[in-house]
Amino acid sequence: MAGSSGLTKSAEKIEALAKAGAGAIVLKSIFEEEIVFEHEDILKEAEAAGVHLEQFDYYDFHLKGKKLSEYTSLIQEAKAKVQVPVIASINCVYSHEWVAFARQLQDAGADAIELNMFFLPSDFSRSSQEQEHMYFAVIEKLTGAVSVPIALKISHYFSNLGQMIQRLSQSGVAGLVLFNRFFSPDIDIEKLAIKPSFVFSTPAELAMPLRWIGIMANKVSCDLIASTGIHDGEAVIKQLLAGAKAVQVASSLYKKGPEHIGTLLDTLRDWMGRHNYTSLSDFRGKMSQEASSNPAAYERVQFMKYFS
Template sequence: MDLTTTYMGMTLRSPLVPSASPLSEDIDNIKRMEDAGAAAVVMHSLFEEQITLERYELHHHLTYGTESFPEALTYFPEPANFRVGPEEYLNHIRKAKEKVGIPIIASLNGSSVGGWTDYARLIQQAGASAVELNIYYVPTDIELTSEQIEQTYINILQAVKAAVTIPVAVKLSPYFTNMANMAKRLDNAGADGLVLFNRFYQPDINLENLEVQPNVLLSTPQAMRLPLRWVAILYGRINASLAATSGIHNARDVLKMLMAGANITMLCSVLLREGINHIRCIEQEMRTWMEKHEYESVQLLQGSMSQKNCPDPSAFERSQYMKALQTYKPEWERMYESSYYLG
């Protein structure tokens, strides 16, 4: 049974890849993921704000008091010339590479064009096999147009691509006027992979403290329908690899994503719930299903039910929406009909 797949030019032993999460903050966990069958691991994110803050703090300390002694400024180079940033993240990548033999994919999380994207070069030098560019952008300026927002994504990608030679994937949200066109633009701009989709964690309001607070909800299997649809639509239309993420909890979810056209499937919430060893369970269930249905390899599955290859391409568009509404029956009505026919 051949489970190998290719993602951004990397040959992986299977399509099972843990996505960015707190689990990867521990080197031992990364080793446990490899032992359980993970084909690669996406590291927890390094945030734009972390890099920007450290540079700001360094600049503050270097220039403090120099307004009284202007000549003191000449003793130091400009802050931009300093090799600064969260060294712990780079060391974490180095240690992970020493510990495991699978690809380590770094995660850069940001929302604007700036010097923080240069950190991708340091990430490559630390040994990362690829970079996942997590563009977490929630525009609130009502004067900002969709064209300007989309161009920001392109500019960030191009800045990172200019800094590294390793593959770069873009993890993006589904909130674009034309998702298909945005995918094509990112593909044309050099994205080696697209990760569909980013889950924006929405804030909540604490009624007792009257404070806005973070609220993290783990995904449910129902969340996979959105990436499933767009993976199926994009398969065969762009050159970039496709990674499916969100709502993937068991082998059946993985198999569906592969049939839609995904190169890999990313696991997060299920590992936080069930533990790292659940990767092994998913792989075994995949093998059992593939053997039963006489699929000898992942390649035979991949894209077989995409929009490109599906007997009814309209199933991924508006017709499926209308059919779903017309055929839906409330639970109470189905129970009533069942009891009626049973006498």
């Protein structure tokens, strides 16, 4: 699958990804925050110009409507151009907004909805239970509001990650994407300024989602989809062997173009041929923690042996 990124924000780019062999496309997220910030900017500008805008009306009927209609048009255009599933992605801040957004995206033809949901646990006044509850509250509202499958794309910032993944898998979502990779800060030591850190992942980042797909496979009640650090066909094979139902790629498509999907698939087909596999189900999960002959390897965390 082509993961959510700037490469999936236009119908032309989406068409190129589908032509290259993507099995599904996750659209660039629509961000509620962005809509709210834009709204605040416009209100400030209007105020400075002495124009009185009726806050609620302007936000609800004009700005939000415009952003949403651009996004629903993208869904419609993409659906007209490609045969593979088009998955809308939403990132909202306030739980009541998620529901309204999702329903409109479903009505526009989205085959599924991916929730790009992340609250950085940096609010010291909020307990881990309160933090975690926010995820379940949104999912409960959403699953009651739309009929298309919902995938939840999460981070690994949970105090008991294994239990949280298991509980989320039982919440009514059809899939969990492990893991999202976020925009992170870096420091420019000459200008003493905060700047963006590495925007693209490296192949080494495969390790974290690989461990958790491997540990959680067969212990969850929904599909697991791997994301982060998949740069070559070998990484695709590893994630499928660990138990992933599907994989998402973003950084490697930025670096190598949409055609890279064809290269990933060639490697996969070649390897399947050499191992006499004819379908993904022949080997999916064969190397998960449960199926592996060395399950402890998934939980080994210290480098003891290497340094002694």
